[in-house]
Amino acid sequence: MVNITTDEFSGLKKVQLQSAEGTSAEIFLHGAHVTSWKTSKGEEVLFVSKQAIYKPPKAIRGGIPVCFPQFGGFGPLSQHGFARNSEFTVSASAADSVTLSFTPREEQLNLFSHPFELTVQVRVGSDTLEQTLTATNTGSEPFELTAALHTYFRISSIDKARVDGLQGVDYLDSLQEKERFTENGASVHFSGEVDRIYLATPGRLEVVDEAKGRAVVIEKEGFPDAVVWNPWIEKAAGMGDFGDEEYKEMVCLEPAVAGSGPVTLQPGASWSAKQMLSLRQL
Numbered sequence: 506m507v508n509i510t511t512d513e514f515s516g517l518k519k520v521q522l523q524s525a526e527g528t529s530a531e532i533f534l535h536g537a538h539v540t541s542w543k544t545s546k547g548e549e550v551l552f553v554s555k556q557a558i559y560k561p562p563k564a565i566r567g568g569i570p571v572c573f574p575q576f577g578g579f580g581p582l583s584q585h586g587f588a589r590n591s592e593f594t595v596s597a598s599a600a601d602s603v604t605l606s607f608t609p610r611e612e613q614l615n616l617f618s619h620p621f622e623l624t625v626q627v628r629v630g631s632d633t634l635e636q637t638l639t640a641t642n643t644g645s646e647p648f649e650l651t652a653a654l655h656t657y658f659r660i661s662s663i664d665k666a667r668v669d670g671l672q673g674v675d676y677l678d679s680l681q682e683k684e685r686f687t688e689n690g691a692s693v694h695f696s697g698e699v700d701r702i703y704l705a706t707p708g709r710l711e712v713v714d715e716a717k718g719r720a721v722v723i724e725k726e727g728f729p730d731a732v733v734w735n736p737w738i739e740k741a742a743g744m745g746d747f748g749d750e751e752y753k754e755m756v757c758l759e760p761a762v763a764g765s766g767p768v769t770l771q772p773g774a775s776w777s778a779k780q781m782l783s784l785r786q787l
């Protein structure tokens with residue numbers, strides 16, 4: 506049975522999930538946007554800005570925005586596509602999982618003339634969260650898509666956090682006109698703005714939080730790339746829905762179809778990709 510409630514703060518509809526062991530998540534119908542994933546001990550793993558604006562069509566700052574049918578500026582649409590700005594409906598549910606679906610409205614089809622259905626399935630397990638995107642081309646012509654699960658992880662302090670698993674991987678540096686570099690370090694550390702698209706990465710990456718004594722393990726399928734982002738001081742100050750100091754509390758690690766090239770979806774065909782999040786104590 507689906508548990509749809511009205512969020513007290515924003516007045517928006519959201520779905521709450523709980524696993525048998527007590528892991529929980531909440532997902533707003535606006536954007537199929539996961540805004541909370543709590544361990545069975547009640548500890549929040551995701552970051553949401555205290556200044557997030559809960560006014561559709563604005564996307565919520567934090568949690569896991571769904572970037573579709575475009576990631577970033579890889580296409581003609583505005584940044585990250587329009588799924589994160591759109592209302593979804595519940596198409597299936599259980600206590601520990603929900604499937605939300607979305608088809609573009611007429612004005613969106615004027616911008617992106619390819620009808621599709623997008624579903625986002627979210628499932629919680631014992632200290633895990635699994636999220637699957639599935640897109641079906643319901644039109645009569647092939648189209649190209651890029652996408653990401655733009656996951657904001659809460660960390661205790663940016664100087665004690667790192668991303669592991671990217672050594673030897675090439676990346677496009679979005680701060681240097683997408684120039685291509687190779688990651689030499691065993692870990693990505695943060696001491697300034699970082700905005701990189703790592704290409705064809707391993708399927709398992711980690712956001713390690715030394716101060717918390719834990720790592721979030723990100724396993725991904727169908728998303729070749731991974732974006733690492735922290736806005737740092739200046740960009741944080743320029744964002745109206747993000748606190749000036751909040752860059753210290755978050756790291757984005759985003760499984761993506763981006764720099765490795767778009768996926769082409771033939772008429773009637775479906776594309777699916779997912780991330781599985783779990784925890785590892787250090």
Ligand SMILES: O=P(O)(O)OC[C@H]1O[C@@H](O)[C@H](O)[C@@H](O)[C@@H]1O
Pocket residue numbers: 577584585655679700701732734759
């Ligand atoms: O402000 P937005 O549209 O949510 O985007 C946030 C960031 O998202 C990241 O994925 C991009 O790589 C950054 O360049 C961008 O600044």
